Amino acid sequence: MVTIKEVAKEANVAPSTVSRVIADSPRISEKTKRRVKEVMERLGYYPNLQARSLAAKSTRTIGVIMPASAEKAFQNPFFPEVLRGISKHAHAAKYGLYLSTGSTLAEIHEEVVSMVMGRRVDGIILLYSRIKDRTMEYLRESGFPFTVVGRPYKNKNSITYVDNDNVGITKQITEYLISLGHKKIAFVGGSPDFVVTIDRLKGYREALAESGIPYGEQYTITNDEVAGNGKNAVKALLEVENRPTAVVTLDDLLAHEMIGCLESYDIRVPADISIAGFNNLSLSEHSNPPLTSIDIGTFQLGYQATQYLIEKVENPEVEPKGVIIPAKLIERKSCAPIL
Structure with a gap:
């Protein structure tokens, strides 16, 4: 197995420089990043992101919470598309995804509590907004980073959300x-x-x-x-x-x-x-x-919810925001003037 020291030697840099390249540090020049990445690819070196995350007390993972069981949710094409947006931004930021598996409100709530208490994820995206939702209230009161696809029923000024009008x-x-x-x-x-x-x-x-x-x-x-x-x-x-x-x-x-x-x-x-x-x-x-x-811009709903969640994870002081994704009426043939 290729080690970080072997990559550093081949690229003629210090092992700490290779680590900074993996972390995409702004302190490293683009020229050096390109050289180190070329060596990593040529030697077949794959960084152990999980070990790095444990050392940094970070999982580099986002929890995604469905409104019902994943099996039922995926019967609706909305969810694969919103997840495509989530995955696109998460991948670019080097975060993985953890999908909820609970099939009842109680199971979903227990799963979220477990994610938070066990620090199994760095942040959570709720793909729904209910009235009197104890899971959203729990996340808000715990101070754990989360965003919502949908308008919160209450406390919307203290919760980051992405929605349509x-x-x-x-x-x-x-x-x-x-x-x-x-x-x-x-x-x-x-x-x-x-x-x-x-x-x-x-x-x-x-x-x-x-x-x-x-x-x-x-x-x-x-x-x-x-x-x-x-x-x-x-x-x-x-x-x-x-x-x-x-x-x-x-x-x-x-x-x-x-x-x-x-x-x-x-x-x-x-x-x-x-x-x-x-x-x-x-x-x-x-x-x-x-x-x-x-x-309704389904892909964009997921993409921006992930963008703002990662901002919150990496900068806990960032202010909550409500973002409205533009929507467009597409006229086709299923509507006609009344005779």
Whole structure:
């Protein structure tokens, strides 16, 4: 096995210089860094980052906490994409990732406490924001570095988070449907325990109010049993006395499930009902019909949450910040003017 001393000798530098090159120290010139890295590659030397981390009392690892079990979360394309953003920045900064495996709120909380108390990670990214979330409150009170993808329900001025303007973008997509002549517009959101559902419902209601359209509670579906299942959501909407002519859905995945289910009832999209979603999944462009969606910058949400977490880890005095990632309405063929 090649040692650091052999690399130093071959590169004609001190072993301490090789260590600084591995740590990307600004004290070492770019020319020297290039020479040392070339020797490392030629000799096949791989630094023991784990040993270096233990010596520095650092794990060089970030904990990533899902809103549910990883198996269930990965069924939604949002999470692989946000993790791609997290991985991109973590890799560049030489940090590894530790994914949560808990499948209940209690298990997730216990896992986070274990991560913090055992110093198994240097910081944590929460990929969700719930109301009355004891895990987020625990992290805040412990002073452990963490960031949130989503708006914290409370104490947002003391927590670093990355989010979209969920009120504004839902208002925009609802106004778009209104501009097509729709007045009976349904909102199929996620669980009311999630802040994103609260914000999007607010945007939906604001758009209706400003257009003089009365809010009808029968058009709002925000419960786990219905909102997370396209078949159940369609069944609930078809039971409404005055069936909606348009639907704003939780995300593209649910929208696609609903479109498939509507076909079984011989209801066509967009001829009979218009549907729009969020997240702008890659399959949405090529689906039948291509889905109108809000691109929320999923990759960027993960990337910047990681950037600000590492800043906090490496400089605990950095001030908390709330960062809004721009979103964009992508018009396709799943929405049409009402006849």
